[in-house]
Amino acid sequence: MFRIRPFHERSIYYICKKVGREKRIPFEVSVDPFYSESNMAHLRRGIAALNNGKGMAHEPIDVDVDE
Numbered sequence: 001m002f003r004i005r006p007f008h009e010r011s012i013y014y015i016c017k018k019v020g021r022e023k024r025i026p027f028e029v030s031v032d033p034f035y036s037e038s039n040m041a042h043l044r045r046g047i048a049a050l051n052n053g054k055g056m057a058h059e060p061i062d063v064d065v066d067e
Helices: 006-022 037-051
Strands: none
Touching: none
16 A cells, blocks of 8 residues: 655645645746757757758767866
8 A cells, every 4th residue: 555654744734734824836836948949949950950860979978067
């Protein structure tokens, strides 16, 4: 049987209490910018270029995130 852990039970309880008190969800819901129309158009152009042979295979590029 599925059992919610006590921490999650408390979290759900507090969220439900806040929703009841404020009449809204206590967090902002937003759309992932990866799926924006401009980014999807960029991805489509890249896919079309690769499908037309305009691409070059290479090893993965290691990027240092501390820069």
